[in-house]
Amino acid sequence: MELLDFYADWCGPCQMMKPTIEEFEKAHPEVKVKSVNIDEEEESAEKYGVSGIPCLVFLKDGEEVVREVGVMPLKKLEKLLEKANG
Amino acid sequence: MEKYDIAVIGAGIAGLTAAIYAVRAGKSTIVLEGKMEGGQIINTINIENWPGDMRVSGVDLIRKVKAQAEELGAKIDYVNVEKISAMDGGFEILGDMDEKILVSSVILAMGTNPRKLSDAMMKDAGKRPVSYCATCDGALYKGKNVVVVGHGNSAKHEVKYLEGICNKVYNIHHDEKIPEDADAVFVAIGRIPATECAKGLVEIDGCGYIVAGEDCHTTQPGVFVAGDARTKTVRQLVTAAGDGAVAAEEAVRYLA
Numbered sequence: 001m002e003l004l005d006f007y008a009d010w011c012g013p014c015q016m017m018k019p020t021i022e023e024f025e026k027a028h029p030e031v032k033v034k035s036v037n038i039d040e041e042e043e044s045a046e047k048y049g050v051s052g053i054p055c056l057v058f059l060k061d062g063e064e065v066v067r068e069v070g071v072m073p074l075k076k077l078e079k080l081l082e083k084a085n086g
Numbered sequence: 087m088e089k090y091d092i093a094v095i096g097a098g099i100a101g102l103t104a105a106i107y108a109v110r111a112g113k114s115t116i117v118l119e120g121k122m123e124g125g126q127i128i129n130t131i132n133i134e135n136w137p138g139d140m141r142v143s144g145v146d147l148i149r150k151v152k153a154q155a156e157e158l159g160a161k162i163d164y165v166n167v168e169k170i171s172a173m174d175g176g177f178e179i180l181g182d183m184d185e186k187i188l189v190s191s192v193i194l195a196m197g198t199n200p201r202k203l204s205d206a207m208m209k210d211a212g213k214r215p216v217s218y219c220a221t222c223d224g225a226l227y228k229g230k231n232v233v234v235v236g237h238g239n240s241a242k243h244e245v246k247y248l249e250g251i252c253n254k255v256y257n258i259h260h261d262e263k264i265p266e267d268a269d270a271v272f273v274a275i276g277r278i279p280a281t282e283c284a285k286g287l288v289e290i291d292g293c294g295y296i297v298a299g300e301d302c303h304t305t306q307p308g309v310f311v312a313g314d315a316r317t318k319t320v321r322q323l324v325t326a327a328g329d330g331a332v333a334a335e336e337a338v339r340y341l342a
Contacts, residue, residue: 011222012128015145020122038226045226051215051270052223071122073164075183 001084002062005035006045006055013071014054020074027074028081058084090116092337093179093189094160095167095283098125099323100313101195102151103330104337105160108193111338116187117155118179120166124148125197126314127323129219136323167283172306191337194284194296194304194311195330198277203235203260207271210264216271220244224251226270233268235260241274248272279315291317302333310336 007014025033038045058066066084094101097119108115127144165181179187200218217223233256279294288304289297296311312329314321
């Protein structure tokens with residue numbers, strides 16, 4: 001399982017999400033978390049059709065399974081993981 | 087089951103200020119937040135009307151206030167509150183993940199959410215992205231055409247912000263057609279109080295605001311309201327903080 005975390009430095013909600021993403025990473029070593037700066041990796045943001053940030057995309061075997069836009073607490077992020085694991 | 091003297095619903099500036107006052111008065115206090123502390127202000131990069139800081143970002147400000155509330159002894163938990171019920175000697179709070187918390191007094195500080203685009207306009211937008219925050223998402227449309235729906239102060243602000251980034255910025259009313267060549271839709275048509283969980287507990291006006299005067303007393307004894315969710319004329323950071331202090335003092339007095 002992979003988690004793509006699309007963010008930007010100027011985005012307040014993304015800054016608020018950062019500690020939650022870090023906590024998630026620690027609690028779930030089985031998930032490969034990749035933070036993608038949309039200003040530096042425009043192609044990746046375009047490829048995934050990111051239209052708002054923070055945007056969290058779970059990939060299972062490279063395929064998108066769950067996506068959510070906006071801030072959320074760790075509990076909700078873990079719910080998304082459950083859903084992604086399906 | 088968790089028990090506290092006071093539950094504060096919402097960890098924006100009103101809620102966290104209320105928590106600071108409540109714990110300093112010696113009351114066990116839990117702050118319940120459904121999404122993320124800060125609420126509306128985390129979208130604001132430069133706050134210039136918060137006394138003591140010439141310029142401060144919403145993120146930096148709320149981090150400081152949260153740390154302060156926690157250091158003083160408030161507990162902050164991420165619970166999306168679904169229902170608050172009055173019961174013998176207090177209130178029962180239910181979260182959407184089956185959390186249950188019992189308290190003696192409640193301070194409602196849920197703030198507001200952006201008013202959503204109408205179904206007809208959503209249909210008109212089709213596959214085009216719809217955003218409620220230009221400062222969050224504007225940069226994704228560098229050099230593209232966008233449309234801002236709404237004509238209030240915040241809409242004007244969004245238009246100005248987007249004009250610095252995008253190729254063309256349309257501005258339409260909430261009943262107009264979305265221009266064909268707009269790549270994204272930004273919405274600023276006002277805000278709606280997030281007071282759903284307080285329905286049936288306290289009086290709520292026709293616009294969704296919780297009815298209370300400057301003393302922050304709702305129609306239910308033991309339940310107080312602070313910040314943007316209250317019926318009032320000025321909704322600013324400092325007035326939200328002021329409400330937080332008043333609501334907490336009143337809650338403490340109620341518990342005495």
